[in-house]
Amino acid sequence: MTRSSIKIRAQINNGITTVKALISHPMETGLRIDRKTGQPIPAKFISNVTCVSNKKVLLNSQWGVAVAKNPYVSFKYSGGSIGDIIKLFWLDNTNQSDSIEAKVK
Amino acid sequence: MPLNKQFNKDVCSSRRLFLKSTLSSTAITLAVSSGLLFPMQAFASWNEVAFTAKNLQTAIKSVLGSDLSQASNKISIKTPDVVENGAIVPVTVSSTLKEVSTITLFSEQNNAPLVAQFELDKDCNAYISTRIKMSQTSNVIAIITASGKNYSTRKKVKVTIGGCGD
Numbered sequence: 001m002t003r004s005s006i007k008i009r010a011q012i013n014n015g016i017t018t019v020k021a022l023i024s025h026p027m028e029t030g031l032r033i034d035r036k037t038g039q040p041i042p043a044k045f046i047s048n049v050t051c052v053s054n055k056k057v058l059l060n061s062q063w064g065v066a067v068a069k070n071p072y073v074s075f076k077y078s079g080g081s082i083g084d085i086i087k088l089f090w091l092d093n094t095n096q097s098d099s100i101e102a103k104v105k
Numbered sequence: 106m107p108l109n110k111q112f113n114k115d116v117c118s119s120r121r122l123f124l125k126s127t128l129s130s131t132a133i134t135l136a137v138s139s140g141l142l143f144p145m146q147a148f149a150s151w152n153e154v155a156f157t158a159k160n161l162q163t164a165i166k167s168v169l170g171s172d173l174s175q176a177s178n179k180i181s182i183k184t185p186d187v188v189e190n191g192a193i194v195p196v197t198v199s200s201t202l203k204e205v206s207t208i209t210l211f212s213e214q215n216n217a218p219l220v221a222q223f224e225l226d227k228d229c230n231a232y233i234s235t236r237i238k239m240s241q242t243s244n245v246i247a248i249i250t251a252s253g254k255n256y257s258t259r260k261k262v263k264v265t266i267g268g269c270g271d
Contacts (some may be wrong), residue, residue, distance in 0.1 A: 016230065027238075029216075029238075048151060056226060056228070057226060058226045058229055059223060059224070059225060059226070060223075060224040061221060061222060061223040061224065062152060062156070062221065062222045063220075063221045064219050064221060065156075065217070065238075066212055066215050066217065066220040066239075067220060067237055067238070068192060068193045068194070068236035069238075071235065071236065072235055073233070073234070073235045074232075074235070075229060075230070075232060075233055075234070076230040076232045077226065077228045077229040077230060078228055078230070093151075
């Protein structure tokens with residue numbers, strides 16, 4: 001894979017690091033019908049997203065199908081410093097996964 | 106509904122294998138700190154019962170262990186009052202509560218009300234911003250677990266076109 005499915009940015013301001021991530025993913029609910037074939041489009045959604053920095057799990061989340069397509073998530077934490085590596089992982093219900101690393105700016 | 110059954114079946118079969126390798130949160134920290142490059146094991150298990158529950162109370166109970174929560178004015182939910190397209194509803198939850206460990210989001214009238222659960226480290230601010238799908242006009246409910254207690258607040262969002270593909 002040449003391009004990551006994740007875009008991430010972590011910026012520090014007044015001691016608080018804001019992490020913003022955008023994941024490119026269809027987030028299919030399994031309820032939609034393919035109009036051409038009349039068959040339901042199988043569910044494909046991200047179930048787990050974890051964000052780690054300095055060997056510490058900052059965010060550990062479980063998602064259902066009701067998270068919007070191409071999910072966006074943002075959170076804030078204190079105690080980060082410029083140059084810290086922040087990693088984000090996702091896993092979907094078809095066991096597909098991806099991860100990315102970024103530096104805190 | 107046959108469609109729902111199909112959906113549950115899809116979800117269940119792929120989840121079952123994964124659930125077998127469930128680890129506790131202590132194990133997560135260990136797995137990460139031992140320097141695994143891709144900590145697949147670090148992912149928490151997926152709460153299948155809660156995410157497929159059709160009823161709000163059942164969903165709340167199975168994800169939080171209790172359906173008791175205290176209404177709190179220390180939590181704020183920021184969403185548009187009216188959205189044209191329920192497929193993308195921006196939601197920002199923040200709170201002045203201390204020792205927040207989880208933020209759980211529900212959309213009351215969705216086919217499965219539980220949207221997502223975020224477990225936050227103690228260094229994290231009580232803040233989560235994301236985008237959710239809403240099938241119709243209903244309340245967005247945020248339940249925050251702080252110092253072992255559940256606090257909730259809700260906000261009504263009017264949806265013009267539903268966003269769950271039905």
